[in-house]
Amino acid sequence: MRPATVVASPLDGPYSPALLGLSAATSSPWSAGEPVARWLAACRCVAGRWSVRLELRGSPRVSDDLDLARDEQDRLLGLWGQGDQIGHFERLGLAPTGDDAAIRRAWLETCRQLHPDRYYGKRLGAFAAILAELFDRARASAELLGDPRRRARYLAELEAVVRDEADTKAL
Numbered sequence: 814m815r816p817a818t819v820v821a822s823p824l825d826g827p828y829s830p831a832l833l834g835l836s837a838a839t840s841s842p843w844s845a846g847e848p849v850a851r852w853l854a855a856c857r858c859v860a861g862r863w864s865v866r867l868e869l870r871g872s873p874r875v876s877d878d879l880d881l882a883r884d885e886q887d888r889l890l891g892l893w894g895q896g897d898q899i900g901h902f903e904r905l906g907l908a909p910t911g912d913d914a915a916i917r918r919a920w921l922e923t924c925r926q927l928h929p930d931r932y933y934g935k936r937l938g939a940f941a942a943i944l945a946e947l948f949d950r951a952r953a954s955a956e957l958l959g960d961p962r963r964r965a966r967y968l969a970e971l972e973a974v975v976r977d978e979a980d981t982k983a984l
Contacts, residue, residue, distance in 0.1 A: 880935035
């Protein structure tokens with residue numbers, strides 16, 4: 814395996830060429846099957862923070878062999894299956910609000926349910942990746958909603974979508 818090379822291109826997306834060691838003029842310093850290349854290809858940006866996205870092979874299934882109750886597994890699969898189809902407020906279990914205290918309480922409750930330390934030492938199987946992704950998404954939502962300016966912009970976007978849907982139905 815050759816050492817990584819420094820690339821002077823900016824980070825420009827979830828699968829950044831700079832992180833992958835790629836530029837427009839050069840090819841990857843690693844072959845696609847090498848562990849480092851696979852790990853770097855799994856990196857993604859969530860709310861300005863880089864993390865490793867764990868891809869699941871196939872569809873995760875509810876199993877009695879894990880240290881999670883079946884109803885908890887069903888709940889996690891349901892949340893994970895919604896992916897990016899739900900908004901930031903829904904991800905934290907809130908109705909759209911500007912109340913900082915309500916957002917903080919919802920974030921703490923979400924942490925209590927999804928934080929990786931809650932599941933330390935348990936057999937989770939594919940649910941470890943699901944929990945990591947759900948927690949990353951919830952953290953990104955809490956950070957966005959916790960900033961008053963970003964929350965105001967987001968609420969304005971939500972109102973614009975509602976107005977557009979109302980206008981479309983009126984036609």
